Amino acid sequence: MSVIDIGAAEDFPDRTLRQVRAAGLEVAVCRWGAELFAVRGRCPHQAAPLSEGFLQVALSSRFTPDGVEVDADAAEPAVLCPWHRWEFSLRSGESACPGYRVATYPVHEHDGRVLIRVGRG
Amino acid sequence: MSERERRYRGPVIDACVHHHWRSQLEVTDFMSAGWREHIGVPGTLPGGAGAMPILPAAPFRHPAGDYLATAEPDGAPAGSDPGLLVRQALGAGRVERAVLSHDRGMFIPAVPNTHRASALARAINDWTIERWFAADERLFGLVLVPNQTPQEGAAEVRRAGAHERMVGALMAANGLGKPFGHPAYHPIYEAAAELDLPVVLHPGGDVGADTLTHPTAGGMPSTFGELSALAFSPIMTHVQSMIVQGVFEKYPDLRLFVSGVGTAWIPGLFFRLDVNWRGLRREVPWVRRLPSDYFRDHVRVSTWPIDRPAEPDGAERVVKLLDAFGDAADLLCFASGYPHWNTDAVDDIAQRLPASWHAKVFHDNARNWFRWPDRERRPTSRRTVEVGAMPATGVSDAPPARREYPTEDGREIEWVPAAD
Numbered sequence: 001m002s003v004i005d006i007g008a009a010e011d012f013p014d015r016t017l018r019q020v021r022a023a024g025l026e027v028a029v030c031r032w033g034a035e036l037f038a039v040r041g042r043c044p045h046q047a048a049p050l051s052e053g054f055l056q057v058a059l060s061s062r063f064t065p066d067g068v069e070v071d072a073d074a075a076e077p078a079v080l081c082p083w084h085r086w087e088f089s090l091r092s093g094e095s096a097c098p099g100y101r102v103a104t105y106p107v108h109e110h111d112g113r114v115l116i117r118v119g120r121g
Numbered sequence: 122m123s124e125r126e127r128r129y130r131g132p133v134i135d136a137c138v139h140h141h142w143r144s145q146l147e148v149t150d151f152m153s154a155g156w157r158e159h160i161g162v163p164g165t166l167p168g169g170a171g172a173m174p175i176l177p178a179a180p181f182r183h184p185a186g187d188y189l190a191t192a193e194p195d196g197a198p199a200g201s202d203p204g205l206l207v208r209q210a211l212g213a214g215r216v217e218r219a220v221l222s223h224d225r226g227m228f229i230p231a232v233p234n235t236h237r238a239s240a241l242a243r244a245i246n247d248w249t250i251e252r253w254f255a256a257d258e259r260l261f262g263l264v265l266v267p268n269q270t271p272q273e274g275a276a277e278v279r280r281a282g283a284h285e286r287m288v289g290a291l292m293a294a295n296g297l298g299k300p301f302g303h304p305a306y307h308p309i310y311e312a313a314a315e316l317d318l319p320v321v322l323h324p325g326g327d328v329g330a331d332t333l334t335h336p337t338a339g340g341m342p343s344t345f346g347e348l349s350a351l352a353f354s355p356i357m358t359h360v361q362s363m364i365v366q367g368v369f370e371k372y373p374d375l376r377l378f379v380s381g382v383g384t385a386w387i388p389g390l391f392f393r394l395d396v397n398w399r400g401l402r403r404e405v406p407w408v409r410r411l412p413s414d415y416f417r418d419h420v421r422v423s424t425w426p427i428d429r430p431a432e433p434d435g436a437e438r439v440v441k442l443l444d445a446f447g448d449a450a451d452l453l454c455f456a457s458g459y460p461h462w463n464t465d466a467v468d469d470i471a472q473r474l475p476a477s478w479h480a481k482v483f484h485d486n487a488r489n490w491f492r493w494p495d496r497e498r499r500p501t502s503r504r505t506v507e508v509g510a511m512p513a514t515g516v517s518d519a520p521p522a523r524r525e526y527p528t529e530d531g532r533e534i535e536w537v538p539a540a541d
Contacts, residue, residue: 085399
């Protein structure tokens with residue numbers, strides 16, 4: 001496990017995706033309110049750069065006796081791949097598409113720096 | 122595989138034979154005195170007038186006859202003589218059950234007089250029960266659903282569908298001119314799921330001059346041949362609509378049977394729909410799984426009319442096509458389509474399909490799909506997974522399908538397949 005300094009806190013503005021390179025990996029990093037998220041920066045479909053994708057929030061839906069309800073969860077950001085709009089949760093890396101997810105990495109802020117942990121251990 | 126190995130000698134369920142009335146008086150006999158007066162009696166006025174014809178016009182007819190010549194021996198409508206139908210469709214003794222699926226009578230729910238359409242549908246269901254079920258114990262029926270008025274349609278599914286030999290609910294006529302996933306039709310699906318009856322789609326429901334929809338996509342065809350070749354096109358619309366509008370999420374027990382449009386349309390539809398859904402999921406957050414997953418779990422399809430490529434290896438081509446979709450042996454149910462001009466025979470279909478498919482296609486799949494009298498109605502279940510929640514996924518072991526090409530100036534171009 002390596003802890004890598006990927007930049008100053010002010011380099012990561014709120015609700016903005018940034019692609020960084022850490023330990024040879026491309027990582028998409030996003031500040032979302034009080035939280036920081038980091039996922040593998042390449043879509044597992046055809047390796048499009050996810051940092052150029054579209055930030056959205058999770059959508060869910062249910063049928064009720066009165067019709068369809070659609071809910072947006074502002075606490076759960078998702079990125080849509082810029083090429084084919086496949087969707088990945090920034091928190092879990094999960095996709096709605098069976099067989100696909102992106103890796104997630106622990107990321108936090110310390111003394112004005114953003115630190116990411118990559119690798120095993 | 123040798124010809125001998127491709128014979129099938131086991132029991133057969135025929136998932137679609139068409140029955141009809143000899144005269145519309147057979148149907149109006151099941152109506153009240155008021156409705157009989159309203160419709161009238163043919164020939165009681167000068168010039169043969171006296172009754173409103175109950176059947177909508179059928180503008181496309183096969184130029185050499187819509188039916189097997191042997192099915193109309195005395196000029197009576199094909200499929201109108203229960204004894205003859207039993208002899209011809211069940212005669213060899215191998216068919217242990219046959220599903221009566223209506224002929225042009227299936228257009229009735231779309232006739233413009235809504236109240237008459239509902240009254241006729243009720244009478245026709247009683248006619249099927251009284252006249253046809255009594256003729257042979259191997260005959261079973263589908264509730265003709267007056268879907269122009271979905272609440273009345275649902276009530277009729279609950280009324281006629283309570284009969285133990287009604288094994289499904291027929292949605293052929295497109296009474297409201299909407300794709301069948303439209304919420305207006307949902308009360309019918311709720312009733313069908315409640316009674317454990319599969320909903321049956323059959324082409325022709327968009328043919329009648331009274332419907333607002335076209336029987337082929339893109340406009341009205343000019344000829345019967347065009348209509349026949351593209352009969353699957355409205356069915357594709359309906360199946361896609363039911364999946365995308367969340368019908369199977371809303372009614373997780375609902376089963377669908379697609380009758381009368383062959384099978385070759387299946388792979389192409391889902392090749393596209395599946396991959397498009399991956400990028401368009403946010404448009405339909407209630408569609409939680411791959412569209413083809415819903416199809417595999419909720420839909421079965423009749424072999425009739427089997428797709429017949431003209432090449433000598435045509436049968437193998439169709440099997441390869443179905444293999445490209447996968448698990449076709451679990452999806453198909455034999456149907457003869459009797460007495461239509463393109464009626465399929467058991468021996469011919471057995472020749473065309475792998476022997477390993479036979480038991481499922483000729484018997485087991487239909488046995489498990491329709492609600493037969495010897496099976497208790499299954500209670501409807503409640504959904505246990507939140508609709509729209511992301512399903513559990515695994516990490517793909519496959520490397521990204523990235524395609525990169527160096528250019529003369531050293532830049533890398535990443536290529537995106539246009540159809541993806």
